[in-house]
Amino acid sequence: xxxxxxxxxxxxxxxxxxxxxxxxxLQIYTKDAILVIEPGRIAQGRxxxxxxxxxxxxxxxxxxxxxxxxxxxxESGDTALALANTLISAPNLPEVERKATYVFNKDSNxxxxxxxxxxxxxxxxxxxx
Numbered sequence: 001x002x003x004x005x006x007x008x009x010x011x012x013x014x015x016x017x018x019x020x021x022x023x024x025x026l027q028i029y030t031k032d033a034i035l036v037i038e039p040g041r042i043a044q045g046r047x048x049x050x051x052x053x054x055x056x057x058x059x060x061x062x063x064x065x066x067x068x069x070x071x072x073x074x075e076s077g078d079t080a081l082a083l084a085n086t087l088i089s090a091p092n093l094p095e096v097e098r099k100a101t102y103v104f105n106k107d108s109n110x111x112x113x114x115x116x117x118x119x120x121x122x123x124x125x126x127x128x129x
Contacts, residue, residue, distance in 0.1 A: 004073050006104050006112045014066045022050050029114050036118040047054050078106040079086035
């Protein structure tokens with residue numbers, strides 16, 4: 001079975017994060033994309049996302065590992081929601097699984113780009129909300 005183009009983009013992003021290849025990584029995001037850095041903190045726009053990933057790499061001692069362990073994509077026109085079991089580990093972080101939520105938009109060339117990158121999924125919802 002063929003991989004959905006969004007799965008390919010997410011796989012590309014995972015490899016770029018692990019390799020700290022931020023130029024490739026930024027090609028996967030829309031110009032005004034949002035990255036959830038942690039619950040309560042976001043980065044918006046490609047340059048802010050680059051700075052966030054550079055800081056994340058340092059925080060995780062340049063050893064961040066990211067991969068997907070199951071994914072479902074719901075597509076409607078030029079918008080898609082990707083729900084994934086994302087596995088994350090690093091030298092200073094035992095492997096954890098997050099229920100990630102990603103939103104992708106198809107650009108005028110037919111390329112799927114990430115507009116919202118939320119690896120925390122519902123964890124960003126405050127318990128007091």
